Amino acid sequence: MDELIVDGANGVGGEKLEVVKKTLSSLVIQVRNSGKEGEGVLNHGVGADFVQKEKIVPAGFGQIDVGKRCVSLDGDADRFVYFQVLPGSSNKIELVDGDKILSLFALFIKQQLTILDKEDGHQVHLGIVQTAYANGASTDYLKKLGLEVALTPTGVKYLHEKAHEYDVGIYFEANGHGTILFSASFLSYLETRNKELVSAPEGLEHQLSVKRLLAVRELINQAVGDALSGVLLVEVILRHMGWSIQRWSELYRDLPSRQLKVCKLFIP
Numbered sequence: 216m217d218e219l220i221v222d223g224a225n226g227v228g229g230e231k232l233e234v235v236k237k238t239l240s241s242l243v244i245q246v247r248n249s250g251k252e253g254e255g256v257l258n259h260g261v262g263a264d265f266v267q268k269e270k271i272v273p274a275g276f277g278q279i280d281v282g283k284r285c286v287s288l289d290g291d292a293d294r295f296v297y298f299q300v301l302p303g304s305s306n307k308i309e310l311v312d313g314d315k316i317l318s319l320f321a322l323f324i325k326q327q328l329t330i331l332d333k334e335d336g337h338q339v340h341l342g343i344v345q346t347a348y349a350n351g352a353s354t355d356y357l358k359k360l361g362l363e364v365a366l367t368p369t370g371v372k373y374l375h376e377k378a379h380e381y382d383v384g385i386y387f388e389a390n391g392h393g394t395i396l397f398s399a400s401f402l403s404y405l406e407t408r409n410k411e412l413v414s415a416p417e418g419l420e421h422q423l424s425v426k427r428l429l430a431v432r433e434l435i436n437q438a439v440g441d442a443l444s445g446v447l448l449v450e451v452i453l454r455h456m457g458w459s460i461q462r463w464s465e466l467y468r469d470l471p472s473r474q475l476k477v478c479k480l481f482i483p
Contacts, residue, residue, distance in 0.1 A: 218245060219285075220276070221285075221287075222276065223248045224258050224261045225256060225259070226257050227250070228291075229248060230250050232288075232443065242450055247276070248261045248262075255274060257290045258290045261275070262288065262290055263287045263390065266308070267313075270310050278305070281300050282300075285300065293441060294440060296316075296391040297316070299460055312390070314469075315353065315466060316387055316393070317353065317386070318467070319449065320395060321343055321360065323456070324428070324431070328424075339401060340363075341362060341381060342362075342365060342378065342381035343386070344378045345374075345388075346367055346369045348369060355467070356466060371388070374388070374393070379396055379398075382397070382398045383395065405425055405428055408425050409425050409429060430451075
C-alpha cells in the first residue's frame with residue numbers, strides 16, 4: 216500500500232488529516248507532529264516554513280524515513296512542501312518546494328488542455344503566476360513547456376488577482392502557498408462538454424480529460440491556499456503519472472539559492 220508521511224507542524228492540519236485519512240482507501244497517511252498534547256510546539260522545528268528555509272528534516276523524522284515520500288504542512292495548513300530524507304545524513308533532505316508543486320500542476324493541466332485542443336480545437340488561456348522569489352530554474356522549465364509565465368509583486372493578493380485573468384490560472388510561491396483558479400466561462404464549457412460526452416463510449420481520452428479537469432476543480436480550494444486539498448491533488452497526479460517523488464524532483468535542477476529570516480534589533 217502506498218504511504219505518505221506527513222509533518223503536521225503541531226497545528227490544525229495534522230488533526231484534520233487524522234480524520235481525512237480514514238476516508239482514503241488507496242493511500243496510507245502517517246501523521247507526525249499532529250498537535251496532540253505533549254507532542255510539540257506549533258511550528259517549532261517543524262512545518263513547511265522550517266523545512267523550506269532550513270532544508271533539514273523536521274522533528275520526528277530521520278534515517279528511518281529514507282526513500283519515503285514526506286510532506287510538511289505549516290501550522291494553519293495553508294502551505295505545504297514535499298521532501299525526501301537523504302541517505303547517510305542525519306538531517307539533510309531533498310526539498311520539493313512550491314515551485315515544483317506549481318510545475319507538477321502546470322504540466323498535468325497542460326496535458327489535459329492539449330487533449331481538448333486536439334479533439335475539438337477549444338483554445339484555453341492557461342497562465343502561470345510567480346514572484347521574484349521563484350527559483351529561476353522553475354521559470355525556465357515552465358517557459359520551455361510553452362507556458363505563459365507572469366511575475367507579480369510578492370504577496371498572495373497580487374498572485375491571486377493575476378491568476379484570475381486566465382481561463383486557468385495557477386500560482387504558487389516557493390514556500391508552498393498557492394492554488395489553481397478556473398474561470399466561470401471555462402467551467403461552463405467543461406460542464407457542457409461533460410454532459411455532451413455522457414453518451415460517448417467510456418474511456419475516450421477527450422472524455423477523460425474533461426472529467427479530470429472537473430475533478431481538479433472539485434478537489435482544489437480556489438478561494439485560498441489549502442495544504443490538505445493541495446496534498447491530495449499532488450498524490451492524485453503522481454498516481455496518474457506513475458511517478459515517484461524522485462521522478463518529480465528531477466523535473467529540473469534548482470539554481471543555488473538561500474532564504475533567510477532577517478531579525479530586527481530594537482534598541483530603546
